[in-house]
Amino acid sequence: MLGLLVLTLASFAPLAAEARAFFVFGDSLVDNGNNNYLATTARADSPPYGIDFPTRLPTGRFSNGLNIPDLISEAIGTESPMPYLSPFLKGEKLLAGANFASAGIGILNDTGIQFVNIIRMYKQLEYFQQYQQRVTGLIGAEQTQRLVNEALVLMTVGGNDFVNNYYLVPFSARSRQFSLPDYVVYVISEYRKLLVRLYDLGARRVLVTGSGPLGCVPAELALRGRNGQCSTELQQAAALYNPQLTEMIKELNAQYGSDIFIAANTREMSTNFISNPEAFGFTTSKMACCGQGPYNGIGLCTPSSNLCSNRDEYAFWDPFHPSERANRYLVQQMMNGSTEYMNPMNLSTILAMDSRT
Numbered sequence: 001m002l003g004l005l006v007l008t009l010a011s012f013a014p015l016a017a018e019a020r021a022f023f024v025f026g027d028s029l030v031d032n033g034n035n036n037y038l039a040t041t042a043r044a045d046s047p048p049y050g051i052d053f054p055t056r057l058p059t060g061r062f063s064n065g066l067n068i069p070d071l072i073s074e075a076i077g078t079e080s081p082m083p084y085l086s087p088f089l090k091g092e093k094l095l096a097g098a099n100f101a102s103a104g105i106g107i108l109n110d111t112g113i114q115f116v117n118i119i120r121m122y123k124q125l126e127y128f129q130q131y132q133q134r135v136t137g138l139i140g141a142e143q144t145q146r147l148v149n150e151a152l153v154l155m156t157v158g159g160n161d162f163v164n165n166y167y168l169v170p171f172s173a174r175s176r177q178f179s180l181p182d183y184v185v186y187v188i189s190e191y192r193k194l195l196v197r198l199y200d201l202g203a204r205r206v207l208v209t210g211s212g213p214l215g216c217v218p219a220e221l222a223l224r225g226r227n228g229q230c231s232t233e234l235q236q237a238a239a240l241y242n243p244q245l246t247e248m249i250k251e252l253n254a255q256y257g258s259d260i261f262i263a264a265n266t267r268e269m270s271t272n273f274i275s276n277p278e279a280f281g282f283t284t285s286k287m288a289c290c291g292q293g294p295y296n297g298i299g300l301c302t303p304s305s306n307l308c309s310n311r312d313e314y315a316f317w318d319p320f321h322p323s324e325r326a327n328r329y330l331v332q333q334m335m336n337g338s339t340e341y342m343n344p345m346n347l348s349t350i351l352a353m354d355s356r357t
């Protein structure tokens with residue numbers, strides 16, 4: 001028994017010291033397959049999802065190919081972390097990190113209620129705690145804490161609190177309870193609690209993405225936009241939400257340490273290619289590659305949907321999610337973007353700082 005323990009420590013400890021772990025929390029923009037293990041309709045496990053993935057198979061990613069966590073992993077030279085619910089994520093593999101994200105969830109528990117069985121934020125954080133207990137069993141408490149402290153963390157959540165809650169149906173419960181400005185303040189205050197909890201659980205490098213331009217996705221063009229214009233109400237939501245998120249993150253950094261939370265202005269980044277798709281090599285930012293109805297924006301992307309032949313020409317893969325090519329641009333900006341996009345600094349600066357210490 002003792003011999004086994006020593007062997008385990010010897011084989012795991014150096015790994016923990018070398019590779020930087022990566023943890024992912026959030027919604028469908030970053031889910032890489034957790035929902036495949038759940039009884040929910042919020043899933044991307046059938047074709048043509050994954051059509052441009054290395055295996056050409058659906059994986060649960062809401063993308064034609066790679067998603068944002070995959071591309072961040074590619075940029076920082078690590079393996080993209082596995083879905084936490086995967087039975088294959090065990091043993092030594094745990095040391096590379098884990099992806100806890102779940103399509104459909106929001107900051108609030110009542111967001112995505114129609115998807116029933118999804119991993120809500122508080123549960124993703126509980127799983128993170130459980131993960132740390134499991135890793136402690138492998139490498140001990142001290143090494144586990146170090147692994148978590150030194151890890152990169154990505155948090156992408158918030159869009160669904162508008163799309164799949166406040167604006168889900170006319171006269172939704174939340175829209176009767178709150179004016180939009182008051183709702184944004186409430187959502188941000190709940191988000192703050194989640195980030196503090198993440199800090200308490202040991203996260204020290206947390207990339208927090210804003211929402212996209214919510215009113216401009218093909219689904220909203222089809223549902224609410226007039227003549228292909230972005231939906232005014234959802235654009236207004238994004239315009240209120242994102243600056244307050246940046247402000248809240250600044251306050252957190254002032255309180256907890258200057259470079260712990262990093263705000264990525266994904267609204268600004270996405271607006272670039274949505275308002276000028278040709279400049280980014282896209283032929284359209286209005287029409288989804290996979291879907292049906294106006295802008296291919298109605299319903300889900302399924303085997304019987306319209307499907308474009310060249311996904312790289314489309315900013316949107318399905319009615320809500322960017323194509324791999326658009327994701328690449330987002331991650332490029334996260335890595336190398338100026339302070340207009342990345343606050344207080346970009347990821348390459350963070351990586352350089354961390355390699356020095």
Ligand SMILES: *[C@@H]1O[C@H](CO)[C@@H](O)[C@H](O)[C@H]1NC(C)=O
Pocket residue numbers: 108109122190
């Ligand atoms: C969400 O639900 C969990 C579990 O019931 C609870 O602990 C948490 O406080 C809830 N969060 C909010 C914002 O209501």
Ligand SMILES: *[C@@H]1O[C@H](CO)[C@@H](O)[C@H](O)[C@H]1NC(C)=O
Pocket residue numbers: 075331332333335336348
């Ligand atoms: C960031 O910039 C560096 C140096 O210019 C470059 O090598 C790297 O590929 C860029 N990373 C991304 C993700 O664009």
Ligand SMILES: *[C@@H]1O[C@H](CO)[C@@H](O)[C@H](O)[C@H]1NC(C)=O
Pocket residue numbers: 335336337338339345346348349
């Ligand atoms: C972001 O990253 C690049 C390196 O890829 C660097 O040259 C640039 O100064 C950084 N910008 C800021 C504002 O940190």
